[in-house]
Amino acid sequence: MSGHRVAAITRRLLQQFRRDRRTLALLFVAPIVILGLLGYLIRGSSSAPAVGIANEDQGPLGAMFASALQQSSLISASVIQASDGDAKLKDGSLVAYIVFPADFSSRAQAGTIAPDVHLEGSQPGTSGPVLQALQQALSSVAASGPGAGLHFAPQIHYLYGGQGFDTLDYFGAAFIGLVVFFLVFVITIVAFLNERSQGTLERLMATPLRRGEIVLGYMLGFTVLALVQAAEVLVFSLAVLKVHNQGSVALIFGLEALMALSAVNLGIFLSMFARTEFQAVQFIPLVIVPQVLLSGILFPVSTEPKPLQAISNVLPLTYAVNGLRDVMVKGADLTWASLQLDVGVVAGFCALVIIAGVLTLRRRIA
Amino acid sequence: MAEAFAVDVDGVQKKFGALRALDGVTLRVRTGEIYGILGPNGAGKTTLIRSLVGLVAPDAGTITVLGRRMPDVDNLRNVGYMTQAAALYPGLSVEENVKFFAAVYGVDSGVDDALKLVELYDRRGSVVATLSGGMRQRCSLVCALVHKPKLLLLDEPTVGVDPQLRVQFWEEFRKMAAGGTTIIVSSHVMDEAERCQRLGLIQYGKLLAEGTPNEVRARAGTNNLEEAFLRLAGTGVPS
Numbered sequence: 001m002s003g004h005r006v007a008a009i010t011r012r013l014l015q016q017f018r019r020d021r022r023t024l025a026l027l028f029v030a031p032i033v034i035l036g037l038l039g040y041l042i043r044g045s046s047s048a049p050a051v052g053i054a055n056e057d058q059g060p061l062g063a064m065f066a067s068a069l070q071q072s073s074l075i076s077a078s079v080i081q082a083s084d085g086d087a088k089l090k091d092g093s094l095v096a097y098i099v100f101p102a103d104f105s106s107r108a109q110a111g112t113i114a115p116d117v118h119l120e121g122s123q124p125g126t127s128g129p130v131l132q133a134l135q136q137a138l139s140s141v142a143a144s145g146p147g148a149g150l151h152f153a154p155q156i157h158y159l160y161g162g163q164g165f166d167t168l169d170y171f172g173a174a175f176i177g178l179v180v181f182f183l184v185f186v187i188t189i190v191a192f193l194n195e196r197s198q199g200t201l202e203r204l205m206a207t208p209l210r211r212g213e214i215v216l217g218y219m220l221g222f223t224v225l226a227l228v229q230a231a232e233v234l235v236f237s238l239a240v241l242k243v244h245n246q247g248s249v250a251l252i253f254g255l256e257a258l259m260a261l262s263a264v265n266l267g268i269f270l271s272m273f274a275r276t277e278f279q280a281v282q283f284i285p286l287v288i289v290p291q292v293l294l295s296g297i298l299f300p301v302s303t304e305p306k307p308l309q310a311i312s313n314v315l316p317l318t319y320a321v322n323g324l325r326d327v328m329v330k331g332a333d334l335t336w337a338s339l340q341l342d343v344g345v346v347a348g349f350c351a352l353v354i355i356a357g358v359l360t361l362r363r364r365i366a
Numbered sequence: 367m368a369e370a371f372a373v374d375v376d377g378v379q380k381k382f383g384a385l386r387a388l389d390g391v392t393l394r395v396r397t398g399e400i401y402g403i404l405g406p407n408g409a410g411k412t413t414l415i416r417s418l419v420g421l422v423a424p425d426a427g428t429i430t431v432l433g434r435r436m437p438d439v440d441n442l443r444n445v446g447y448m449t450q451a452a453a454l455y456p457g458l459s460v461e462e463n464v465k466f467f468a469a470v471y472g473v474d475s476g477v478d479d480a481l482k483l484v485e486l487y488d489r490r491g492s493v494v495a496t497l498s499g500g501m502r503q504r505c506s507l508v509c510a511l512v513h514k515p516k517l518l519l520l521d522e523p524t525v526g527v528d529p530q531l532r533v534q535f536w537e538e539f540r541k542m543a544a545g546g547t548t549i550i551v552s553s554h555v556m557d558e559a560e561r562c563q564r565l566g567l568i569q570y571g572k573l574l575a576e577g578t579p580n581e582v583r584a585r586a587g588t589n590n591l592e593e594a595f596l597r598l599a600g601t602g603v604p605s
Contacts, residue, residue, distance in 0.1 A: 198455070198456065199449055199453030200453045202421065202453060203447065205420075206416075206447040207467070207470045207471055208439055208440055208442045208443045208470070210439065
């Protein structure tokens with residue numbers, strides 16, 4: 001063991017990094033960006049879920065509960081009509097609504113507190129605050145009125161999913177698309193960079209090949225691989241992991257395929273901005289991580305701070321994730337306006353990166 | 367008239383930043399000629415060759431290849447280009463590489479003949495990554511001539527090739543030239559320059575001298591091509 005020789009290696013390594021500004025930036029800027037984003041996402045989020053309250057109680061108790069709930073800090077409550085509730089769950093403006101039925105007061109006198117709790121159900125963890133707020137309301141109402149000995153028995157209804165619906169069902173739907181998008185992107189960008197670094201791209205440029213032919217050929221080749229991968233991921237998720245699926249398998253596969261196509265072309269496009277495979281790998285924290293954080297995979301877009309929502313709403317991955325969840329969790333089909341939008345945005349993004357890839361592939365590589 | 371010259375470079379200039387890679391180069395290569403571009407490293411040889419296939423866009427001047435103004439993508443089917451480093455797909459076999467380039471140039475025959483030409487036929491199944499440098503160079507050459515181009519551009523083709531094979535390469539070049547193929551070779555090996563019909567000496571992006579090897583020697587007043595080159599290039603040899 002020679003200290004000199006070890007020091008030589010250490011010094012050489014640091015010297016290399018000194019010239020590689022991009023890597024340095026990544027090393028010191030990326031963690032701040034990613035952690036900052038995460039912090040802002042979690043702390044800055046409007047954490048209180050939007051809950052609707054419909055009071056149909058013919059007695060006085062429903063109104064007392066309703067006002068107690070409106071003061072609760074756990075939820076952000078608003079008064080709605082019970083008949084509008086499902087529509088509001090569907091369009092995402094509410095995560096739950098509570099109905100105090102006509103016989104609420106009379107049943108309470110018999111000792112049972114039985115509000116109807118309607119949960120959207122696709123997002124795990126939203127039922128907690130709603131039930132907690134109800135419990136709080138119960139204790140504050142009980143303190144001022146009828147007294148103890150009441151039996152709390154909310155009737156819980158799920159619009160989607162159900163009691164057996166777990167975190168994997170929620171995340172699985174999004175990850176089916178994400179896994180394909182991410183892996184296909186990495187493989188394409190590295191393969192295309194190889195073509196550059198081994199000199200064969202230069203050689204291809206000196207043949208009658210058109211730029212469009214190169215991009216299209218790449219696209220077809222990788223699409224074959226990506227589709228096999230997408231099919232494998234889908235079969236594994238549905239058959240082995242038994243991820244909840246309400247919708248058409250063909251539709252899920254179609255969405256996956258669109259994501260794979262986008263990933264191939266995004267890889268070709270971004271490979272123009274990297275000179276080495278090392279630099280290409282650096283696109284992962286820059287391109288992929290913020291998209292994962294902001295696409296609604298982990299945190300629903302509707303609970304993000306407003307400025308981040310604006311970013312989320314222009315990220316194609318947001319629409320892809322939303323589309324996959326709509327199909328798998330809610331059983332959406334192409335007659336749904338929201339799914340049409342999702343598919344449209346992903347397809348549009350796909351077309352955009354194809355064009356970008358063709359345009360940036362320059363024949364003259366000076 | 368256009369047919370007489372396979373390549374017509376007229377007043378071509380190209381700058382990369384402050385560097386004048388080509389500084390007003392004018393030269394004409396006749397059909398069926400073996401033309402050597404000579405010059406030290408960094409003289410502009412590779413830039414000149416790349417500009418002939420449209421990989422470098424001149425800032426000024428015109429380039430006409432096989433009677434057509436460049437850049438012209440369709441015209442490239444008549445041109446073969448062997449890059450300086452053997453640019454091949456290391457994960458493919460020799461035959462797969464050659465067949466790929468043949469397909470790109472739009473031909474589907476002649477692969478076997480081309481492989482036999484450089485004695486790679488027996489190794490056609492070998493994956494390129496496992497080949498020696500000289501074999502890769504041979505494979506690279508096959509990829510450049512499998513489509514029987516009318517113009518063959520070779521950027522230092524014999525780097526890493528042993529003397530025996532180098533002789534074979536040159537015999538082959540001569541045969542092709544006799545068959546009407548125009549060949550432009552860049553080199554800084556004088557022994558190769560000797561085999562060219564005409565030479566162009568390049569330094570600092572300028573064509574310093576042009577002529578047959580004998581003419582170049584005569585002009586420099588020496589019997590040695592290497593010395594002639596050094597004299598004409600202005601660096602001189604200590605007398």
